[in-house]
Amino acid sequence: MVSILVVYGSSEGQTEKISNRIVELFEGMGHDATAVPVEDVTADTTLDAFDAIVVGSSIHLGKHAKKVSAFASANREILDARPNAFFQVSLSSAIEDEEHKAEAAAYVDEFVEKTAWHPDRIAMFGGALRYSKYGFLTRIMMKRIASDATGDTDTSRDYEYTDWEEVETFASDFATLVAGDTPADGETEGTQA
Ligand SMILES: Cc1cc2nc3c(=O)[nH]c(=O)nc-3n(C[C@H](O)[C@H](O)[C@H](O)COP(=O)(O)O)c2cc1C
Incomplete structure (x- = not known):
């Protein structure tokens, strides 16, 4: 069993929902996982206590949550010292054409450049249109x-575009990475092939 922290920035709740699902999936694999909004990470949060860290952010007006970028920049060494992953949530990733795929990839490139953090794994998930939450x-x-973009203009309802199978694949791929990086019970670091 390993301990995994998921730190996320979410404005209308879809990244939070994905983070909670990732935690549920890790727990289903027997790990100890916790999701924490980036606003709740303080100097007292002992990031070192976790074996692996996942960071998630949604996109608004072409930008990631400022606090997530700041978190990644400030804690790059801690992230690099253990298995780590980044996931991004946007409307661009909800649309299957090359233009929007390129747009989503460009957001990630900008994040990596800005934070100088090169995550071990990166995922881009479609988000949601939550008209019920908008002013x-x-x-x-x-x-x-x-x-x-999607043609979904009925503002009396919300629309969700997240592909939950992609989220499952991301979680299980990351769990495999973590398992390969973490000594099994009784083994000491360095004894792994
Ligand atoms: C004000 C606003 C601006 C947005 N700007 C973008 C954008 O520039 N590019 C994009 O792909 N998605 C954009 N989106 C879509 C969000 O990324 C999407 O709704 C996502 O699910 C939000 O995640 P959250 O609920 O965790 O904040 C925007 C959404 C809102 C409400």
Whole structure:
């Protein structure tokens, strides 16, 4: 069993929902996992206590959550010292054409450049349109964006684009990485092939 921390930045809740699902999947594999909003990570949070760390952020107006970028920059050495992964949540990843795939990949490139953190694993998940959470102006803006992007413009309901199978694949791939990197019970570091 290993301990895994998932730190996330979420404005309307989809990245939080994905983080909680990742925790559930890790727990289902017998690991000890916790999801923490980046706002709750303080100087007192003992990141060193975790065997592996996953960081997640949504995209708003082309940018990741500022606190997530700051967290990754400030804790790069701690992240690099253990298995680590980054996942991004955006509307771009909800759309299956080359233009939007490139857009989502460009957000990741910018994040890596800005933070100088090169995650062991990177995933890009489709997010959600949560009209129920938007204020008046944001609802109008997102409806306009959606009419070009997904066509989902009924503001009386929310739309979710996350592919939960992709989330499962990400979690199990990361768990495999962690298992390969963590000495089994009774073994000391350095005895692994
Ligand atoms: C104000 C606003 C701006 C957004 N800007 C972008 C954007 O520039 N690119 C993109 O791909 N998705 C964009 N999105 C879509 C979000 O990334 C998507 O809704 C995601 O699910 C939000 O995750 P969260 O609920 O964890 O904050 C935007 C959403 C909102 C509400």
